[in-house]
Amino acid sequence: MSALTIIALLxxxxxxxxxxxxxxxxxxxxxxxxxxxxxxxxxxxLEHFSLEPEYFMLLILAPIMFMDGQEESLLSIKSHFRVIIELSVTLAIFTAILVGLLTNRIEEKWTLPLSIALAAIVVPTDAVAVKSITSNLAMPKGVNKALGLESLFNDATGLVLLDFALTVIPVGSFTWQTSLAGIGKFLIVAGGGVLVGIILSVLIIQIRFQLNMHINNPQTTTIPINIMTPFVIFLVAEHMGFSGILAVVAAGIVHNWEGNRMRLAATEVRIVTQNIWETLTSILNEVVFLILGISLPSVWQDMQNLGWENDWKLFALSLAIYTTMVVVRYLWVRLENSEHMVAFFGKDRSSEVNFNAKVFGISGVHGTVTLAMAFSLPTKINGETFIYRTDLIIIASMVILISMVMASVILPKMLPVSEQSYTEEELDNAREQMVDFATLKVQQNIPDRAVRESLVSELFSQKMSNQRIDEAEQSKAFPVEAQKVADFISDFLITDAIVDRYSPLVITRYGQMIERSPLSANWHEHPLQHFYRRLQHSYRRFLLKLGLRRFLHGHRGDRLKKQFENNPTYKEKYQQFKDFHEALLALNQDVMKAADQFLNEELQDRLDNNNVNNTDIYMARRSMDQLFQYVERKNHSQVVKIPNNIFVQVFQYEYDYVQDAYQHKAIKSGVANTLFNEISQAQSLQMMQSHDDELMVEEKAP
Incomplete structure (x- = not known):
């Protein structure tokens, strides 16, 4: 099984x-x-898939922890340092000792180092799993912050404890010498990992800074360096015998500090890098649970091999371990009376701290780090088979599932459903009105109709990409709006100004063209017939593009040309046809102006009445443009080059609408922030695309 196959399946x-x-x-x-x-x-x-802990830590956990570190500012780490140490180190070690003693008491055949090894495996919590379970719940802010701070370093605490316990298992018991050696090793491994992460991060940041300053296209170099950073730091720290997890967390914190210090420098690189990391970590967080599910059948097979009697004993032990960890977490918060914990859990002996302590205890969910540590257990210790390895893996898997199920059942009963500052409907409605406002401004201020209509099409795509269109409703609304436009044009054709200026033949011919356009009711009643006409027209246009006019007409064109040269009658007929065609084009221009004004007034009227369902107007405008192109015999796929300054002007229209709507309290602050962010991202993308186009033009220039 190749690595590429596994990646594709995941x-x-x-x-x-x-x-x-x-x-x-x-x-x-x-x-x-x-x-x-x-x-x-x-x-x-994937049938015989096995979780390789080294690859899991390097390829999945390292980048996730790197991004988690970047979410915490250096100022926040400094101000909450005692809380971090207390939750992710002190609480983790204390919990591991109690769980180890409990396990040693229940499983009399197990030595204390073996019990501590199991405790070290099940101690690390999984903040990602908690977020998945409580995504629609109003988690107390202090508890949520505490869970995030706890998850920064408790993985590394568990890993160091496990390594320490495995070295003592052959001895069979803890001694003062081994305990002191374990504490010393813990401090060296943890401190060394943090130090390596800081030093390498500073070095990498300096390299990226120099590249940004001295090369022409820095993003092609600095972005890959940024992506490789957590992997390199993890490997270096592990190779030196330190904690790779703590190293990448420290690196993430340093990168957060660097990002805040240079917030306005290399913005293009920062935006692209941030988007890449957000997408990558989102995928990796989901891959984590996918791997957990793929690994569970092998655990189930081990349980079947042990027999149901042993399985029930292991399940009872797992339940006792989980209960102990929940109680310890609850009492730790409930009995803690230090001032630095008040900001997270509330004042001592209050109902608030009691409630938050319960939530904190149940939120101690365990995930794939626990499973990865269990699978990392050696098959042999001191040359002898490690007979308890399967038992430890089964217990770890059970603790994971019990913690996730209990949190999924209990937390929704304890916590209210989160109330978003705005609904998706409010955001969609505000976006609709923003796009409609910008559309009207474009129609009023852009003189070139080709550019104007191309911009309207771009704006319509912005609306469609973010809105859930009711296709059934639009299928009813569009023919009605199209018929309104057709009726308006038909009435316009018989106005005095048009009748006095154009011949009845020209007006009649234009009316026939309307009947053959998507604005006609017949178009919707007989779609197959019009599909055939459109296909035939596309085929003819394709041949003309290739210069194969002779293929369409044979030698008829040559014969007509000779007749035209030798017969004055044909010259007169040709002049009549030319005059007729020019009159038809002039009429088309008049209809364009009138129809554009008609749709603009209707869109303005709907905006004044806060009507946001205006997709039918955009669709009718598109059908109307098809009529105009049909009259002018233009290529429908014609590409219009829109100057970059006009795009900037359109973005400003959208900014103006959002700012004005927010100032007049027509939209909420959350909606305004979301729309501002969308406009900013679209503007940045347009600037980058414009820059790339300019570079291509310069490269092609002689």
């Missing part, structure tokens, strides 16, 4: 899970991914 699983999320929005995404992983385990390529 990415496919993430895509399927995200598609299914829209059908089950209230179901925790973590369980969806785990269930899908179990199903995928039956695929032949």
């Amino acid at each position: 990415v496919s699983g993430v895509i399927i899970a995200n598609i299914s999320k829209s059908f089950f929005p209230n179901f925790p995404n973590a369980f969806t991914l785990i269930g899908l992983g179990i199903v995928m385990s039956f695929i032949p390529s």
Whole structure:
């Protein structure tokens, strides 16, 4: 089984899970991914899949922890340093000792170092799993912040404890010498990892800074360096015998500090890098649960081999371990009376701190780091088979599932459903009105109609890409609006100004063209007939593009040309045809101006009445343009070059609408911030695209 096959299957699983999320929005995404992983385990390529801890730590956990570190500012780390140490180190070690003593008491055959090894495996919590379970719940802000700070370093604490316990297992018991050696090793491994992360991050940042200052196209170099940073730092730290996880967390914190210090420098590189990392970590967080699901069938097979009697004993032990960890977490917060914990959990002996302590205890969910540590257990210790390895893996898997199920059942009963500052409908409506406002401004201020209509089409695509269109409703609304436009043009053709200026033949011919356009009711009543005409027209236009006019007409064109040269009658007929065609084009220009004004007034009227369902107007405008192009016999696929300064002007129209609507309290602050962000991203993308186009032009220039 190749690595490429595994990657393709994992990415496919993430895509399927995200598609299914829209059908089950209230179901925790973590369980969806785990269930899908179990199903995928039956695929032949994944049937014998085994979790390789080294690759998991390097390729998945390292970049995730790097981004988690970047979410915490250096100022926040300094101000909450005591809380971080207390939750991710002190609490983790204290919990591991209690769990180890409990396990040693229940499983009399197990030595204390073996019990501590199991405790070290199950201690690390998974903040990503908690976020998946509580995505639609109003988690207390202090508790949520504490869980994030706890997850920064407790993975590394568990890993160091496990390494320490494995070295003592052959001895069979802890001694003062081994304990002191373990504490010393813990401090060296943890401190060394943090130091390596800081030093390498500063060095890498300086390299990127110099590249940004001295090379012409820095993004092609600095962005790959940024992507490689967590992998390089993890490998270097592990090679030196330090904690790679702590190294990448420290690196993330340093990069957060560097990003805040140089917020206005190299903005293009920063935007692209941030988007890449957000997408990458989102995929990796989902791959984590997918891998968990794929690994569970092998655990189930081990359980079957042990027999049901042993399985029930292991389940009882797992439940006792989970209960102990929840109680310890609850009492730790409930009995803690230091001032630095008040900001997270509330005042001592209050109902608030009691409630937050319960939430904190239940939120101690365990995930794939625990499973990866379990699978990292050696098969042999001191040359002898490690007979308890399977038991530890089964218990770790059970603790993971119990913690996730209990959190999914209890937390929704404890916490209210989160109330968003705005609804998706409010955002869609505000976006609709913003685009409609910009459309009207474009129609009023851009003189070139080709550029104007191309911009309107761009704006319409912005609306369509973010809105859930009711296709059934639009299929009813569009023919009505199209017929209104057709009726307006028909009435316009019989006005005095048109009748006095154009011949009845020209007006009649134009009316016939309307009947053959998408504005006609017949177009919708007989779609197949018009589809055939459109296909035939596209075929003829394609041949003309290739210069194959002779293929269409044979030698008829040559014969007509000779007749035209030798017969004055043909000259007169040709002049009549030419005059007729020029009159038809002039009439088309008059209709364009009048129809544009008609649709603009209707769109303005709808905006004045806060009507946001205006997609039918855009669709009618597109059909109207097809009529105009048909009259002018233009190529429908004609590309219009829009100057960059006009795009900037359009973005300013959108900014103006959002700012004015927010000032008049027509939209909420959350909606305004989201729209400002969308406009900013679109503007940045346009600037980058414009820059790339200019470079291509310069390269092609002689």
